[in-house]
Amino acid sequence: QIVTNAIETSRPVIDSMRHALHIVEPRKPVHLRGDPTRLTQVVANLLNNAAKYQSEEGRIEVRMERDGDHVVIEVHDDGIGIQEDMRTRIFELFTQGDRAPERAQGGLGIGLSLVKQMVELHDGTVTAISEGPGRGSQFVVRLPCLPDSTMPEPTSTPAATPAADAPRRILVVDDSVDAAESMAMLLRLRGHEVQVAHNGYDALELAAASKPSVVLLDIGLPGMDGYEVCRRFRANGLADVRIIAMTGYGMEQDRQRAKDAGFDVHTVKPVAFSELLKLLADPAP
Secondary structure, three states: OHHHHHHHHHHHHHHHOOOEEEEEOOOOOOOOOOOHHHHHHHHHHHHHHHHHOOOOOOEEEEEEEEEOOEEEEEEEEOOOOOOHHHOOOOOOOOOOOOOOHHHOOOOOOOOHHHHHHHHHHOOOEEEEEOOOOOOOEEEEEEEEOOOOOOOOOOOOOOOOOOOOOOOOEEEEEOOOHHHHHHHHHHHHHOOOEEEEEOOHHHHHHHHHHHOOOEEEEEOOOOOOOHHHHHHHHHHOOOOOOEEEEEEOOOOHHHHHHHHHHOOOEEEEOOOOHHHHHHHHHOOOO
Protein backbone atom coordinates (compact mmCIF):
# COMPACT_ATOMS: atom_id res chain seq x y z
CA GLN A 1 0.00 0.00 0.00
CA ILE A 2 2.89 2.37 0.75
CA VAL A 3 4.38 1.77 -2.70
CA THR A 4 0.97 2.06 -4.37
CA ASN A 5 0.43 5.45 -2.72
CA ALA A 6 3.92 6.57 -3.71
CA ILE A 7 3.33 5.59 -7.34
CA GLU A 8 0.09 7.57 -7.34
CA THR A 9 1.99 10.60 -6.01
CA SER A 10 4.77 10.27 -8.60
CA ARG A 11 2.62 9.23 -11.55
CA PRO A 12 2.40 12.74 -13.12
CA VAL A 13 6.19 13.09 -13.50
CA ILE A 14 6.58 9.45 -14.63
CA ASP A 15 3.87 9.88 -17.26
CA SER A 16 5.18 13.27 -18.40
CA MET A 17 8.51 11.61 -19.25
CA ARG A 18 6.73 8.60 -20.84
CA HIS A 19 8.65 6.11 -18.75
CA ALA A 20 7.71 2.45 -18.49
CA LEU A 21 7.05 1.44 -14.87
CA HIS A 22 7.53 -2.19 -13.84
CA ILE A 23 6.49 -3.37 -10.38
CA VAL A 24 7.52 -6.62 -8.66
CA GLU A 25 5.44 -7.31 -5.55
CA PRO A 26 6.35 -9.61 -2.66
CA ARG A 27 4.98 -13.14 -2.81
CA LYS A 28 2.85 -12.56 0.27
CA PRO A 29 1.85 -9.52 2.36
CA VAL A 30 4.50 -7.92 4.54
CA HIS A 31 3.58 -5.87 7.60
CA LEU A 32 5.68 -3.25 9.31
CA ARG A 33 5.15 -0.67 12.01
CA GLY A 34 5.67 2.90 10.88
CA ASP A 35 4.30 6.18 9.66
CA PRO A 36 2.69 5.47 6.26
CA THR A 37 2.74 9.13 5.21
CA ARG A 38 6.49 9.47 5.78
CA LEU A 39 7.29 6.13 4.17
CA THR A 40 5.18 7.09 1.17
CA GLN A 41 7.27 10.27 0.91
CA VAL A 42 10.43 8.18 0.93
CA VAL A 43 9.38 5.95 -1.96
CA ALA A 44 7.79 8.81 -3.91
CA ASN A 45 11.00 10.81 -3.71
CA LEU A 46 13.03 7.90 -5.07
CA LEU A 47 10.51 7.44 -7.89
CA ASN A 48 10.63 11.15 -8.73
CA ASN A 49 14.41 11.03 -8.94
CA ALA A 50 14.30 7.93 -11.13
CA ALA A 51 11.90 9.71 -13.48
CA LYS A 52 13.79 12.99 -13.66
CA TYR A 53 17.34 11.73 -14.02
CA GLN A 54 16.96 9.73 -17.20
CA SER A 55 15.95 10.49 -20.76
CA GLU A 56 12.35 10.24 -21.87
CA GLU A 57 10.84 6.82 -22.50
CA GLY A 58 13.12 5.21 -19.95
CA ARG A 59 12.43 2.35 -17.59
CA ILE A 60 11.78 2.35 -13.83
CA GLU A 61 11.46 -0.80 -11.80
CA VAL A 62 10.22 -1.09 -8.23
CA ARG A 63 10.94 -4.35 -6.44
CA MET A 64 9.59 -5.39 -3.05
CA GLU A 65 10.61 -8.55 -1.24
CA ARG A 66 10.94 -10.08 2.19
CA ASP A 67 14.52 -10.74 3.27
CA GLY A 68 14.55 -12.43 6.66
CA ASP A 69 13.19 -9.98 9.21
CA HIS A 70 13.34 -7.04 6.78
CA VAL A 71 11.37 -5.81 3.82
CA VAL A 72 13.48 -4.55 0.93
CA ILE A 73 12.21 -1.89 -1.47
CA GLU A 74 14.39 -1.27 -4.53
CA VAL A 75 13.95 1.50 -7.10
CA HIS A 76 15.94 0.99 -10.33
CA ASP A 77 16.37 3.37 -13.26
CA ASP A 78 18.38 3.47 -16.50
CA GLY A 79 19.37 7.12 -16.06
CA ILE A 80 22.47 9.23 -15.61
CA GLY A 81 23.91 7.11 -12.80
CA ILE A 82 26.04 8.22 -9.87
CA GLN A 83 29.74 8.99 -9.83
CA GLU A 84 31.75 6.75 -7.51
CA ASP A 85 32.79 9.61 -5.22
CA MET A 86 29.14 10.67 -4.82
CA ARG A 87 27.69 7.36 -3.65
CA THR A 88 28.48 7.86 0.02
CA ARG A 89 27.82 11.61 -0.04
CA ILE A 90 24.57 11.67 -1.99
CA PHE A 91 22.47 11.47 1.18
CA GLU A 92 24.17 14.49 2.76
CA LEU A 93 22.44 17.85 2.86
CA PHE A 94 23.01 20.07 -0.17
CA THR A 95 24.70 17.35 -2.20
CA GLN A 96 23.79 16.99 -5.86
CA GLY A 97 25.39 15.06 -8.67
CA ASP A 98 26.02 16.55 -12.08
CA ARG A 99 22.80 17.25 -13.91
CA ALA A 100 22.13 17.98 -17.53
CA PRO A 101 20.09 21.19 -17.97
CA GLU A 102 17.12 19.30 -19.39
CA ARG A 103 16.99 17.21 -16.23
CA ALA A 104 17.12 20.12 -13.83
CA GLN A 105 13.38 20.52 -13.41
CA GLY A 106 12.13 20.08 -9.90
CA GLY A 107 15.49 19.06 -8.50
CA LEU A 108 15.66 16.46 -5.77
CA GLY A 109 12.09 16.57 -4.45
CA ILE A 110 12.03 16.29 -0.67
CA GLY A 111 15.76 15.55 -0.71
CA LEU A 112 17.77 12.38 -0.28
CA SER A 113 18.97 13.62 3.09
CA LEU A 114 15.38 13.60 4.25
CA VAL A 115 14.88 10.12 2.79
CA LYS A 116 17.79 8.88 4.89
CA GLN A 117 16.44 10.63 7.99
CA MET A 118 12.97 9.12 7.54
CA VAL A 119 14.29 5.62 6.93
CA GLU A 120 16.61 5.74 9.93
CA LEU A 121 13.75 6.91 12.15
CA HIS A 122 12.13 3.61 11.21
CA ASP A 123 15.33 1.72 12.18
CA GLY A 124 16.06 1.06 8.52
CA THR A 125 18.81 1.81 6.02
CA VAL A 126 19.00 3.26 2.51
CA THR A 127 21.87 2.78 0.08
CA ALA A 128 22.68 3.97 -3.43
CA ILE A 129 24.17 1.65 -6.04
CA SER A 130 25.44 2.57 -9.50
CA GLU A 131 28.02 1.25 -11.93
CA GLY A 132 28.89 4.82 -12.84
CA PRO A 133 27.78 7.77 -15.01
CA GLY A 134 25.27 6.83 -17.68
CA ARG A 135 24.68 3.35 -16.24
CA GLY A 136 21.61 3.93 -14.12
CA SER A 137 21.00 3.91 -10.38
CA GLN A 138 19.50 1.66 -7.76
CA PHE A 139 18.28 2.81 -4.35
CA VAL A 140 17.68 0.12 -1.76
CA VAL A 141 15.57 0.72 1.34
CA ARG A 142 15.62 -1.93 4.09
CA LEU A 143 13.03 -1.72 6.87
CA PRO A 144 12.38 -4.09 9.77
CA CYS A 145 9.08 -5.90 9.37
CA LEU A 146 6.74 -7.57 11.81
CA PRO A 147 6.56 -11.36 12.18
CA ASP A 148 3.91 -12.97 10.03
CA SER A 149 1.88 -13.76 13.14
CA THR A 150 1.90 -10.15 14.30
CA MET A 151 -0.53 -7.62 12.87
CA PRO A 152 0.08 -3.91 13.40
CA GLU A 153 -2.03 -2.38 16.13
CA PRO A 154 -4.26 0.53 15.11
CA THR A 155 -2.81 3.83 16.20
CA SER A 156 -3.61 7.45 15.53
CA THR A 157 -0.06 8.65 16.13
CA PRO A 158 3.05 8.04 14.01
CA ALA A 159 5.23 5.23 15.30
CA ALA A 160 8.45 6.97 14.33
CA THR A 161 8.96 10.44 15.74
CA PRO A 162 12.26 12.18 16.30
CA ALA A 163 13.43 13.35 19.67
CA ALA A 164 12.40 16.91 20.36
CA ASP A 165 14.95 19.70 20.53
CA ALA A 166 14.55 23.00 22.32
CA PRO A 167 12.35 24.75 19.74
CA ARG A 168 13.91 27.63 17.84
CA ARG A 169 12.49 30.09 15.34
CA ILE A 170 14.67 29.50 12.27
CA LEU A 171 14.92 31.20 8.88
CA VAL A 172 16.48 29.10 6.10
CA VAL A 173 17.81 31.12 3.15
CA ASP A 174 18.96 29.22 0.07
CA ASP A 175 18.30 29.73 -3.64
CA SER A 176 18.13 25.94 -4.08
CA VAL A 177 14.47 25.20 -3.48
CA ASP A 178 15.23 21.52 -2.83
CA ALA A 179 17.96 22.19 -0.30
CA ALA A 180 15.90 24.81 1.54
CA GLU A 181 12.71 22.76 1.69
CA SER A 182 14.54 19.59 2.72
CA MET A 183 16.31 21.46 5.49
CA ALA A 184 13.05 23.04 6.63
CA MET A 185 11.27 19.67 6.77
CA LEU A 186 14.09 18.10 8.77
CA LEU A 187 14.10 20.98 11.24
CA ARG A 188 10.31 20.95 11.60
CA LEU A 189 10.50 17.25 12.43
CA ARG A 190 12.79 18.25 15.30
CA GLY A 191 10.14 20.63 16.62
CA HIS A 192 11.48 23.94 15.28
CA GLU A 193 9.44 26.72 13.69
CA VAL A 194 10.91 27.27 10.24
CA GLN A 195 10.43 29.79 7.44
CA VAL A 196 12.12 29.66 4.04
CA ALA A 197 13.39 32.32 1.65
CA HIS A 198 15.14 31.82 -1.68
CA ASN A 199 16.73 35.24 -2.09
CA GLY A 200 18.12 38.00 0.08
CA TYR A 201 15.25 40.44 -0.36
CA ASP A 202 12.63 37.94 0.78
CA ALA A 203 14.91 36.93 3.65
CA LEU A 204 15.14 40.50 4.91
CA GLU A 205 11.37 40.91 4.73
CA LEU A 206 10.68 37.63 6.56
CA ALA A 207 13.27 38.34 9.23
CA ALA A 208 11.84 41.78 9.94
CA ALA A 209 8.39 40.27 10.44
CA SER A 210 9.21 37.04 12.29
CA LYS A 211 12.36 37.94 14.28
CA PRO A 212 14.08 34.54 13.99
CA SER A 213 16.51 33.36 16.64
CA VAL A 214 18.67 31.56 14.04
CA VAL A 215 19.32 32.20 10.35
CA LEU A 216 20.86 29.52 8.12
CA LEU A 217 22.15 31.64 5.29
CA ASP A 218 23.58 30.49 1.97
CA ILE A 219 26.24 32.87 0.65
CA GLY A 220 25.91 32.25 -3.09
CA LEU A 221 22.53 33.91 -3.51
CA PRO A 222 21.37 35.63 -6.73
CA GLY A 223 21.18 39.41 -6.78
CA MET A 224 22.29 40.06 -3.21
CA ASP A 225 24.84 37.64 -1.85
CA GLY A 226 24.82 36.25 1.67
CA TYR A 227 27.52 38.63 2.87
CA GLU A 228 25.36 41.63 2.05
CA VAL A 229 22.25 39.98 3.48
CA CYS A 230 24.10 39.36 6.75
CA ARG A 231 25.33 42.97 6.91
CA ARG A 232 21.77 44.21 6.40
CA PHE A 233 20.45 41.85 9.07
CA ARG A 234 22.89 43.37 11.53
CA ALA A 235 22.13 46.93 10.44
CA ASN A 236 18.37 46.31 10.73
CA GLY A 237 18.37 45.48 14.42
CA LEU A 238 19.06 41.72 14.30
CA ALA A 239 22.23 41.98 16.32
CA ASP A 240 21.29 39.10 18.64
CA VAL A 241 20.28 36.65 15.91
CA ARG A 242 22.61 33.69 15.44
CA ILE A 243 23.56 33.73 11.74
CA ILE A 244 25.20 30.61 10.35
CA ALA A 245 26.88 30.78 6.95
CA MET A 246 26.46 27.80 4.63
CA THR A 247 28.77 27.88 1.63
CA GLY A 248 30.87 25.80 -0.68
CA TYR A 249 33.91 27.96 0.05
CA GLY A 250 36.06 26.98 3.02
CA MET A 251 39.35 28.84 2.60
CA GLU A 252 40.64 30.96 5.46
CA GLN A 253 39.90 34.15 3.53
CA ASP A 254 36.31 32.96 3.06
CA ARG A 255 35.93 32.42 6.78
CA GLN A 256 37.39 35.83 7.50
CA ARG A 257 35.09 37.50 5.00
CA ALA A 258 32.10 35.81 6.63
CA LYS A 259 33.24 36.98 10.06
CA ASP A 260 33.69 40.54 8.78
CA ALA A 261 30.18 40.50 7.33
CA GLY A 262 28.72 39.56 10.72
CA PHE A 263 28.27 35.80 10.57
CA ASP A 264 28.56 33.96 13.89
CA VAL A 265 29.49 30.60 12.37
CA HIS A 266 30.94 29.55 9.01
CA THR A 267 30.11 26.04 7.70
CA VAL A 268 31.08 24.35 4.46
CA LYS A 269 28.57 22.37 2.43
CA PRO A 270 27.61 19.59 2.67
CA VAL A 271 26.74 20.08 6.32
CA ALA A 272 26.08 16.94 8.37
CA PHE A 273 22.67 17.30 10.00
CA SER A 274 24.06 16.08 13.32
CA GLU A 275 26.61 18.92 13.26
CA LEU A 276 23.92 21.43 12.42
CA LEU A 277 21.84 20.25 15.39
CA LYS A 278 24.84 20.84 17.65
CA LEU A 279 25.13 24.41 16.33
CA LEU A 280 21.42 25.00 16.95
CA ALA A 281 21.70 23.67 20.48
CA ASP A 282 24.58 26.05 21.25
CA PRO A 283 23.09 29.21 22.80
CA ALA A 284 26.26 31.24 22.24
CA PRO A 285 26.00 33.86 19.46
